[in-house]
Amino acid sequence: MKVCVYAIAKNEEKFVDRWVSSMMEADCICVLDTGSEDKTVEKLADWGVTVRQEIISPWRFDAARNHSLALVPADTDICVCTDLDEYFRPGWREALERAWTAGTEQMRYTYIWNFDEAGRPGTSFLYEKIHAPGVFEWEHPVHEVLRRTDGKKAWKVSACREIVLELKLLADVGLVGFPNVGKSTLVSMVSAAKPKIANYHFTTLTPVLGVVRIDSEKSFVMADIPGLIEGASEGVGLGHEFLRHVERCRLMVHIVDVSGCEGRDPIEDFDLINRELQNFSEDLAQRPMLVAANKCDIATEAQIEAFQGEIERRGYRFFPISAATRSGVDALIDAVAAALDELPPVLRYEPDPIPVEEVAPGDSRRFEITRGDDGIYYIKADWMPRILASVNMDDYESLQYLQRTLQNTGIIDRLEEMGIQENDTVDIDGFEFDYLR
Secondary structure: EEEEEEEOOOOOOOHHHHHHHHHHOOOOOEEEEEEOOHHHHHHHHHOOOOOOOOOOOOOOOOHHHHHHHHHOOOOEEEEEEOOEEEEEEOOOOHHHHHHHHOOOOEEEEEEOOOOOOOOOEEEEEEEEEEOOOOOEEEEEEOEEEEOOOOOOOOOOOEEEEEEEEEEEOOOOOEEOOOOOOOOOHHHHOOOOOOOOOOOOOOOOOOEEEEEEEEOEEEEEEEEEEEOOOOOOHHOOOOHHHHHHHOOOOOOOEEEEOOOOOOOOOHHHHHHHHHHHHHHHOOOOOOEEEEEEEHHHHEEEEEEEHHHHHHHOOOOOOEOOOOOOOOOOOOHHHHHHHHHHOOOOOOOOOOOOOOOOOOOOOOOOOOHHHHHOOOOEEEOOOOOHHHHHHHOOOOOOHHHHHHHHHHOOOHHHHHHHHHHOOOOEEEEEEEEEEEEEO
16 A cells, blocks of 8 residues: 655745654655745755745635645545644554554544644544545635545545644734844743844744743743745745644734835735735734834834834834843733633634524424443434535534534533543544544
8 A cells, every 4th residue: 555645845944854754654745845945855856855945926725736746646545634743643644554454535533633732632623634636726825625526425534533633833823013123022022032133134034932931830831933925825935834834822922123124114014924924815914913012222212202103003012122132022922811711712703604594492303312332422414415415524613603603503412411421432423533522
């Protein structure tokens, strides 16, 4: 059985070694590089990875993934799609081969999105990005998903809880703004992180995480994420990688060079960055944001007052700082910590799913739950296959729809009455998942 991993990459030198080490259990590894300016390509080649460089314009995630999928050898039996900031736990290949039984065309496995302060898995999803070759392609420019190409409406999806994929980069706070506005300097001043800092008008090449400690028991993670430029929402520069990382942050701090020392207007910079966020995602544009006017030590009072007036008129909290001298930085960090205290630990949003059937609370649909000798709770309901067919297991909002259905029909309550425990397995018409309270 030949297994091939495929991925897309851009300026991800930082992740190459760990990612490739994790993927070495595969027979071959293929990467489509979409324009790296660091040593991503060289490092991948040194590992023996098959790399092709191609600019995707206009940028679409589905197009990039389909081009990377095209690199997979024709004699491959199983295709595995990942990103370079993710990694599999050891032993995934052996578990995959055991679970890939006759007729399987897709594999469902665990994706751990974050961890709590004790290092325990936090939010987890079920992923289905392992698939048979030749019958799937990626669709949608953002939040891309796998779709059948042969019109088949039903196929065998096997599940394996032993295959665990983890996300590597996650931060509470993301610093957004143009290159050279002082994001790296700020991270270096408030944490032990040491990003490369220089006076250049191009961006940090890889995200840098710094742990900001408020006291002995309280801290948060801040990410100096590669800077934005105009067109980032279409993939220009490091744009698409930047925006993907920002999506994982609970709070944004928009850093603006209020001095205009490079000949740019602070308000125009602020508007352009926010426009790129808006173009990429409506949800991202609504993410909580604080505004820090940096380089106040070389700005005039008139510049600071004019920018402050416009920012506060728009309803944002304004913080004048000088990251280089640390002036105003403590007040900003205190405000960030206070804001995080008011935000949920992990961003959770549940937009109403359009093409699916909502189930109202108290719905009296019939179901039967039995507990097998194997300890698994089996749920049988004539109406459930239709619900499952409408759920995209790669999409968090879609999974939340399934969760609401289980709650509103009384299934969750019945499972609790039967004594279900954390991490017990539930089976719904062949779809298995671990029960989490």
